[in-house]
Amino acid sequence: MAREGQIKVQSEKIFPIIKKWLYSDKDIFLRELVSNASDAIKKLERLNAIGEADTGEEKGRIEIQIDPEAKTLSVSDNGIGMTEDEVEKYITQIAFSGAEDFIEKYKDKTDAEAGIIGHFGLGFYSAFMVSDSVEIDTLSYQPGAKPVHWVSDGSDTYEIGEGARECHGTTITLHIGEDSKEFLEEFRLREMLHKYCHFMPYEIYFYPKKKDLSQKEEKSGEESKTEEKPVNNTQPLWLKKPKDCTKEEYESFYREVFMDFNPPLFWIHLNVDYPFNLKGILYFPQQSNKLQVMPGEIKLYNNQVYIADNIKEVVPEYLMLLKGVIDCPDLPLNVSRSFLQNDGDVQKISRHITKKVSDKLHSVFEEDRASFEGYWEDIAPFIKFGCIKDEKFYDRVKDIVLFKTLNHDYRTLEEYRKENEGQIFYVTDENVQAQYIRLFQENGMNAVLLTHAIDSHFISFLEYKESGLKFARIDSDLSDSMKTDGEKPDEEAVKALCEQFKAAVGKEDLDVQAENLKSKETPAIILVSEYERRLNDMSAMYGGMFPAGAQAKTTLVLNAQNDIVQKITSLPEEQKPLVCKYVYDLAMLSNQRLSADELSEFMKRSSELLKLAVFSQRAE
Structure with a gap:
């Protein structure tokens, strides 16, 4: 017969796990403690609002102090505080959430959950990741409550007794361990506060020098005139309605968050209340390097508390090229708040963000x-x-994807196809492919510029998606409009000429053919197999993961209309190889950059041809 049992956890064994594995980054303890402080203030505000507490109109604030000499770090708030019974209940029971308990208790009187961050009851224990011991000094808001002092060294024992705190709220004091001394450095703490707490909803004040945070503060007249400045921005721009935000505010906020002084191109302000709560701003940044896309940064917040950057469950991978902030209290976070549970709500949020981005792109294009x-x-x-x-x-x-043409204007795919029937030719390098561009333009033809690394993948994708669409690089084929309708060259003469070129160049596998090109000035051009070149490019990009031949098939097309080509057969036998090789060099040079050895050989042949030209003039 089956029986029931109770799982038991030995605290002396769980603390080492907490210290080492609770969070991926040790510095996250500060976020957890400040978040708890924020929750404490929020709870007190709610109780004041429903008449369950009466602490006046005191402004909520969080104070953080380091004392390098004493090796302590303190986080203090003027929130709800705790009684001795509550300390025993919420602190000494691991994973018992005070936030959950508060929400359950007051759910019928107020929207208790709104703005409350903690739900797992583990945030406080992150303090032990960096501490040899932790103290709590707290005083409940309740009339007649006594202050409480609690201390533990992370073992399965603790001490609790009457404390000395005079104002409601809580101070957590960490006695920083030897291996965590970095958290006593002012610069390091400011860095962490900026990262994790920059947009917390309550003002945070940082004191890098010793200050008693547990006692009531008596300010002199002079001191009261000194205006303290919080280290955070409690009213981030995403909380405002889009219609109330100016261009200057959007650009200023962008600089504040990302320290990028190149203004963004444009932005999308997300402001959704139903079916989920989502606010944020996504920016389209300028790309300083047009050939290598710089990754963006999208920061995820929960009730103004930083969670993580670039969480793929919420923001699709391709949107990571943007920069922005997203605040979504409805996200189902796991215990560390660093990753999201992959549920239906998250997918809906992700789809909504994607739709908003595409809608914005359309509106900019159309307007x-x-x-x-x-x-x-x-x-x-x-x-x-x-x-x-x-x-x-x-x-x-x-429908709004653009293609830049040789005329340096822009066309959508549909517009370009209407203007240019048949195959779409493209250019990957205007300098290297300059001769081909000239031939195209001389014949009234156009092509699109595809110069980015992603373009080779993109055109393959388009060919897959769009029936009948075919892209070919400008050096991969000859359009009929580039050829004349004149008399075809003699087949036997062409065959002999092609054999001469093969022999002179020394490449038996070289495909040589002759055509009547409209441009008589061009002696020859190289054509490269589109399919084999793409396969080789892909293989090179992915380190040989794809099968490819040693070299994409090339064809040397001789221009039968060119004077030099026509006279090659009548040259002295000893000159024919030199001229053939030189014509081949010129064709290769217009197709790609020559290697060092190839360039050296080309210079030698150039010198020999100059000598022939000079001495032939003297002989005449």
């Missing part, structure tokens, strides 16, 4: 296309990455 085109070089990598990663996002934004 001010000129500005949208001006932003395009900065936002293109983000949009293309988003399309590849999320087909729903692609379906939302595909």
Whole structure:
């Protein structure tokens, strides 16, 4: 017959686990203690509001002090405080949440949960990650309550008795351990406060020198004139309604949060009350390096308390190229508040953020296309990455994806296809592919500029998504519009010429053909197989993970209309190899940058041809 039992936890064994494994970063203890202080103030405000307490209109504040000589760090609040019974109940029972208890007790009288952060009853114990011992000095708001002093060294015992605190609230004093002395340094504490507590809802004051935080403060006339400044901003911009925010405020807030003094391109202000509570601002930053996309930073908050950066469950990977802040009290956080439970609510929030981003992009495009085109070089990598990663996002934004043309204007895919029938040619490097660009423009043809690393993936994605769409690099094929309709060159003569080139260049596998090109000035061009080149590019990018040949297939196209090509067969036999190699060099040079050895050989042949030209003139 089955029987029931009770799981038991031995505190002397759980404390070492807490000290080492409760949180991924030790410095997070400060966030936990300040969050608890914030909750204590919020609870007292709620009790005052419903008449359960009467502490006047005293402004909630949190004070943090370090004393390097005594090796202590203190966090103090003027919140609800605790009685001795409450200390025994909430502190000495690990994972018993005072926040949950408060919410349950007052749920019928007020929206008790709103703004309350802690729910797991473990935040206080993060103090032991950096401390040899921890003290609590607390005084309940309740009339006639006595102050309480509690101390523990992290073992399974503690001492509790009457304390000396004179004002309601709580002070947590950490006796910092030898291996955590960094948390007694002023710069380190300011850094942590900025990271974790910069937007806490109550003013935080930092005292890097000793100050008694447990006693009532008596200020002299002179001292009262000295205005203290909190280290945090209790009213972050995302709390305001979008219609009440100015351009200057958005840009100032961006500088404050990200220390980026290049103004953002534009932004999205999130302000949702239903079906979940979500506020925030997402910025589209300028990209200082157009070839390498710089990752963004999206900070996640819960009731103005920093949780983590770039949490993929809430913000899709491709949105990480943006910068921003998101505050969502409805997120179901786990015990460490550092990761999110992957449930349906989180997915809904993620989908909503994605939709808001696509809606904003559409509104900018439709209301001010000129500005949208001006932003395009900065936002293109983000949009293309988003399309590849999320087909729903692609379906939302595909009509506003732009392509820059050789004329340096912008077209949507639909606009470009209407203007340019058939295959879409593209350019990856305007300098290297300059000759091909000239041939195109001389023949009234256009191409699009795809110069970013992500473009090779993006066009493959488009070919997969859009039926009948085909991209080809400008050096991969000859358009019929680049050829003349004149008489075809003699087949036997062409065959002999091609064989001469193969022999002269020394590449038996070189494919050589002749065409009548409209541009007579060009002796020859190189064509590179689009499919094999893409495969090789992908293999190089991913370190040989994809199969690829040693070299993409190349074709040397001789221009039968060119005077030099036409006269090669009539040259003296000893000159033919030199001229053939030189023509091949010119074609290769217009297709790619020559290696050091290839460039050296090209210079030698150039010198030999100059000698021939000079001496032939003298002979005449």
